[in-house]
Amino acid sequence: GAGVSQSPSNKVTEKGKDVELRCDPISGHTALYWYRQSLGQGLEFLIYFQGNSAPDKSGLPSDRFSAERTGGSVSTLTIQRTQQEDSAVYLCASSSIRDSLGETQYFGPGTRLLVL
Amino acid sequence: GNSVTQMEGPVTLSEEAFLTINCTYTATGYPSLFWYVQYPGEGLQLLLKATKADDKGSNKGFEATYRKETTSFHLEKGSVQVSDSAVYFCALSDQETSGSRLTFGEGTQLTVNP
Numbered sequence A: 001g002a003g004v005s006q007s008p009s010n011k012v013t014e015k016g017k018d019v020e021l022r023c024d025p026i027s028g029h030t031a032l033y034w035y036r037q038s039l040g041q042g043l044e045f046l047i048y049f050q051g052n053s054a055p056d057k058s059g060l061p062s063d064r065f066s067a068e069r070t071g072g073s074v075s076t077l078t079i080q081r082t083q084q085e086d087s088a089v090y091l092c093a094s095s096s097i098r099d100s101l102g103e104t105q106y107f108g109p110g111t112r113l114l115v116l
Numbered sequence B: 001g002n003s004v005t006q007m008e009g010p011v012t013l014s015e016e017a018f019l020t021i022n023c024t025y026t027a028t029g030y031p032s033l034f035w036y037v038q039y040p041g042e043g044l045q046l047l048l049k050a051t052k053a054d055d056k057g058s059n060k061g062f063e064a065t066y067r068k069e070t071t072s073f074h075l076e077k078g079s080v081q082v083s084d085s086a087v088y089f090c091a092l093s094d095q096e097t098s099g100s101r102l103t104f105g106e107g108t109q110l111t112v113n114p
Helices: none
Strands: A005-007 A010-013 A019-024 A031-038 A042-050 A065-069 A075-079 A088-095 A111-115 B003-006 B011-014 B019-021 B023-026 B032-038 B044-050 B056-059 B062-065 B075-077 B086-093 B102-104 B108-113
Touching: A005 A088, A010 A019, A019 A088, A019 A111, A031 A075, A042 A065, A042 A075, A042 B102, A075 A088, B003 B086, B003 B102, B011 B019, B019 B108, B023 B032, B023 B086, B032 B062, B044 B062
Parallel strands: A010 A111, B011 B108
Antiparallel strands: A005 A019, A019 A075, A031 A042, A031 A088, A065 A075, A088 A111, B003 B023, B019 B075, B032 B044, B032 B086, B044 B056, B056 B062, B062 B075, B086 B102, B086 B108
């Protein structure tokens, strides 16, 4: 079956431009996560969607970052007025939350963002 | 808050050597523990996990035991192969204090030479 897919795989943009990154989770997975992987910062949590609940945005680094999830499936991460420090690999993951702890998160291949 | 500390890398071994990558954690709740692996040019994949104290996770010859008394989840493999060369991440999720998000360690680069 299809895994988590992300697009684009690579994105080069100029400082100050807006970018949109897309994530298609595994079909039927109710939980969706965005993480960022950058040199010096490692892997950082950004935002978490679970079903119809309000998202957990506590990891977003600034108000230039926003994300939405339409119809409980596809998600878009938007970065406005990009800065060079936004350069990183943006990872999306999904999981099927049940009652038990430790539900496995399945990661997409990531979008590599370079801000010039 | 929650945190994960991994042994510093990079680690370079010869084929068939024994591998240990240390991982310790700090959590206020009762976390689940994971090892994820990132092969060159690929995305993160779950290697193994353990959800409660004394559980042992295992996969592909790798093992890790959830040690609550030492707050550790060290990764071991008895005989590594060249194909094990990758970056390994220890992680935790703590439903009580931080929902289902994963908190990752810094990652350990492993290179296995033939």
